[in-house]
Amino acid sequence: MYTSLCFHCLIGWVIWRTGGANLASPQKIDVITLNTNYILCWDWGDTEESVTATFTTQYLEKFKLQSKKSPNWYTVCEDTSKRSCDLTSCDFHYFGCYMLRVRANVNGHHSKWAVKEFCPDPDAAVGPPSALDFFSAGSDLDVFISDPVTTTNRSIKDHIPNMYYQILYWECCHYTQALSLNTSANEVTLSYLKSWTWYCVSVQSCYDFFKKRSNFTMPYCIQTKGTPSWWQIVFNFLGSLMISACSMLSLLYGFFRIFKCLSATCYTNNRLTLQFKEYFCDSLGSDVPNLLTLNSESELFDNVFICPERFIKNHNNPKEIFLKKQVAIHIPGPLGEE
Template identity: 50%
Template sequence: MSPAFYGCILFWFLQTNAVGAELKPPENLTMITMNTNYTLIWDWDQSSSAVNFTTQYVAKFKLKKSKKTPVWSTACRGTSSRSCDLTQFNLYYLGSYVLRVKANVNGHFSDWVQTEFCPDKDAALGPPDKVALSPAGSDLEIVISDPLTSTNNSMKQNHPDLYYEILYWEHFPDSRALRTQTVSSRANIVILPNLKPWTWYCVSVQSVYDFYNKKSSFTSPHCMQTEGATPWGQIFGYFLFSLVICFLVILLSLYFFFWCYKTLKATWFPAVQLPFQYLCDSTGPHFPRLLTQDSDSEMLCDEVTVCPESPVLKIHIPPPEALPVPPSGLEPDSSGRRRRQDSSGSGDSGVYSTGGSHSSTGGSHSSTGGSHSSTWAKVSGQGPFDLEQVKMQDVAPGLKTQLVNADEGIVDMCV
């Protein structure tokens, strides 16, 4: 090999040894904490893009009691950032731990640098998670939510003696000096008494743990106006407003029901009836048809009045054996028809019948003297028969004669 090749190898070896000798460990290890959120940060002065860091932790009691080399748990390996988040490892809050960090550049490691960490003592306490205000007459009600751990549990599980410092003051629109007052409470619901009615107040709350003298920062101010006795003018205004609202609601309801009523009435009972008429059609059955303006006016019918059908005169003829013997004055006709005997001529007569007795007819006025005659109905070969009484006013006035067919002849009767 050439001397140049050996020279390059020697130069690389010397440079590597120089870097390893100059590689320093990280400095200023610091824990950034809030409740149960823990992050370890550090500084490193040398600038090198190939550097990375390794972070490990172990419980402190294992270093004292273990005879063997303790097993360190690696939290971050080969990270280029100058921080390591330990929150996800759920370190025991009352425990004590030893943390260490080293740097690595191209396979060369620096020395370990260590620090101790006790969450109960070193972890910072956070402010309340939430503060809500609500008026309670002339007082203010404050609802405080506990600080939360990384698993959303209350910090009172770790600090049972946790309490709150409540700072409140009257809010002024101008920049006058504030006169603050302080109230301490372990409860989550606090009422601030002796406040002015209809006045704005601002509140800020701080978490406190006295054992290690832990105090959180104050929350951002929350402001609320107190209430008091409602003025009569405001009550009267509310009353008038409620009356107007009720009137409008009733008016709209009535209008809605009236509109529904008109719509239903116009739908089911229209004011304009459909033009249905009866057509006079002698060639076919009578049925209603819809007429239009193009319909022939000659097809229209006049108004028709329907009257009940007139009663039909019925004459009941008894059997021959039940007929009485006719009087001597009547003679049978050879044609089997008995005619009415009238001494004075033709005229109107009445017919009366009584059960089982002779029928007598009377009162026919003649054209000359108005004499009465008796009319008998005769049947060929048989005597006179009884007729049922007939009321002449029930017969239609246009009816003059009626022929009744019998088994043995035809009775010609003038009604």
């Protein structure tokens, strides 16, 4: 009985070990970095088991592998179905080295660990400047560069003090003639530029020790200034004068139209023609009516008498009158006859 139980346990252990050995490990392990942001990514085959597969990610300081004791690995992502794990929260020392490992889990079986070494100083990519500001100072341009920042909003120069910036600037639409300037300062003046000309500027971060280069920032275009020429002064003066004159005329015309509208609406009874003003007003420019005197009434008016309507009595019969009219208009016959 005891021998049979041991045999079955041995068979189960062998089957379990065989299942774990056949489970593929993650492939194409890589760390995507930017300043102090780190994300571990990997690939795993597209099989039926990939639907239920989960992954576990751990890390360890590299120097602890030399210890005689079994090292204690730190778990970051456990039983996650994603093909990536964010290591930013681990707060890796920028000048340290770490061992990263990940394995697949399917139905209680585990694959072998896939291991990758990661050192932030040589491996982490540096980002472009976090912000750029530009100001035109005459024909010169002042450029203010903000350092790339870490996850704690500190300057990346705290970890890379020898980092510098490469500035490309060119006259608008002439990118092939771009000029370059390297500087470690955060405030730079671009001199000897043309006045009243558009220039575009783009900046990247550089670290020569590990040959790090960030992407260039999006080009920012700004126009330089300078002493205006005589024709610009004359043109601006004439333009301002014309605009002021047009505005004043429009304002006066608007007031005039409003006044005319109000006058026509509120004082319509006082509007007299020239003929009426000659007789009814003191003068042509006056709206005060002049009352008529008794002497002028005879000159302006005639006496009118109303006669009563006269009625003429007609004693003739209307029928006889009609017959007489027919005889009077009778058409004559042949000659000699009436």
